[in-house]
Amino acid sequence: MSPLLWSRGEGATDWGGLELRPGLDGRSSALRRLLRGFMTARCFVAVVLVVLQALTWGMGSTAPMLPLVIATLYMVATVLGWRYGQFSPPFRGFGAAWLSTVAVDLAAFTVLQLLQQTNINYTPLFALPVLMAAVLGSVSVGLGTTAAATLLLLFDAGWHWFNTGGDSPTRFVQAALTGTGLFVVALLAHELALRLAREESIALHNRSTAHLHALVNDLVIEALSEGVLVIDARGRVHAANPAADEILGDGLAHLATPFPLEMRPAWHVLAALARETFALGRGLSQEVPVAQPQGSAREVRVRTRLTPAAAPGEGLCVMFLQDLRELEARIRTEKLAAMGRMSAAVAHEIRNPLAAITQASDLLAEDLQEPGQRRLTEMVQHNAQRLARIVDDVLDVARARQQRALPLAEQVALDSSVRSLAEEWVRQSRRQGVLLQLDAKGAVVPFDGEHLRRILVNLLDNAARYAGEREGAIQIATRVEDKGRAFLQVWSDGAPLEAAVRLHLFEPFFSSESRSSGLGLFICRELCERHGASIGYERRALAANGPEGNEFYICFARNSGALTQ
Incomplete structure (x- = not known):
């Protein structure tokens, strides 16, 4: 002051x-x-x-x-x-x-x-x-x-x-x-x-007020989801926020300011846009590809604004960077979330005629003898079942939103429950090569048994969709940490997920496949949160020299009780 x-x-x-x-x-x-x-x-x-x-x-x-x-x-x-x-x-x-x-x-x-x-x-x-x-x-x-x-x-x-x-x-x-x-x-x-x-x-x-405003501006810029670069007329960067480092990468966060924007070949297009902004004396907006250290180029929307200058050459160019994939994913999620609210109401109306179709196809299959007609009936039954699962997923989302917490009266023995659920899933899916490593040591977790079955089946279905056929391509493990937290892990040797997919992995109606409802992982997260647990994803190898894979893990709420197996 x-x-x-x-x-x-x-x-x-x-x-x-x-x-x-x-x-x-x-x-x-x-x-x-x-x-x-x-x-x-x-x-x-x-x-x-x-x-x-x-x-x-x-x-x-x-x-x-x-x-x-x-x-x-x-x-x-x-x-x-x-x-x-x-x-x-x-x-x-x-x-x-x-x-x-x-x-x-x-x-x-x-x-x-x-x-x-x-x-x-x-x-x-x-x-x-x-x-x-x-x-x-x-x-x-x-x-x-x-x-x-x-x-x-x-x-x-x-x-x-x-x-x-x-x-x-x-x-x-x-x-x-x-x-x-x-x-x-x-x-x-x-x-x-x-x-x-x-x-x-x-x-x-x-001076005190200006210093306070500068601190507030720094805090706001640092928290912005958009990338921000502050560039002078000579093309030197005087400030950059963490979002800009995430979008541009290539060691931006470790460079001491000011530094020339043209020091990286991938940033030449941004330097050219800054020069054009100073030459025209007005802000510009353009979508440009920015090369990444790894992977393909990233499409970035760039907006530039000029600060007032007391003399020529003293102004600054503020450049705003926005990842188009992030923007498109956010817009798609918001649209699909709005559609989901509407589809929850429609799902109630679909269940009754869907049940009638399923029942009629079952009755019709009993009287048909020709192979061609039976194949058509099986196609109707298969698609009706698929549609029924989607309807159930939509209704589960609505129920999860209406009931955010459950009384934790029911408890399950983690290892025995996971073993029986995994064996049931293997019999139904006829999937071979699934390994179990249950080391929870008789831990009891506060969780609903049916909800645990739905989560584990969903994770195993996703793993089977991308995993290989070798022995150990899918592995299920349980463990207990020193602090008493129990974990359930489902690992598969599938290909790594794209960064954009990982960011929206647990959002509703988001899926990398056109035939998926995009509700499975979201329902898993909702069910975990209702029981005080958390679900996450990471890319890692189970052994030091082993292959990397996709792992979904559940961290259960603490429970002082235990069962002896």
């Missing part, structure tokens, strides 16, 4: 018509610089007075030595005040700070003025304490110091009239005019000091 804050709040201290918050008023760098300047000026004036009095005393044998002593004492006082003074402006009263500086000046100059026996006039020196009090003190301190200086000048005129009786009216008039001028100088100096303090306060406040 600003070191010098002006306010009209309660508990503030007045200084020249303004109010300073307590505890902050003595920290103005401008006032402290002025204080150092006045302290230095006092030392300089003291040295000049000592030199002047020494020359006067040395050249005239009849000159008294007392003025030289006064000047020397004044020089010592100013040097000590400059070196060891611990007070801070502004002066709010006639306290220790005023007495050790302004009062010392007034006393020294008055004594020298009274002791003068030559044509030397010390009246101009009274401007120094008056200016110091007016600039560094409140209005009352400045005007009080000026009044004291005027009275001292009038006292000097009276003292001279009492001792000599010469041209005293002229000295009185001169003292009055000098005092009037000092009052004017004091008022003007005080107003200038107030203006300086105001400008400093505003500048510091604006």
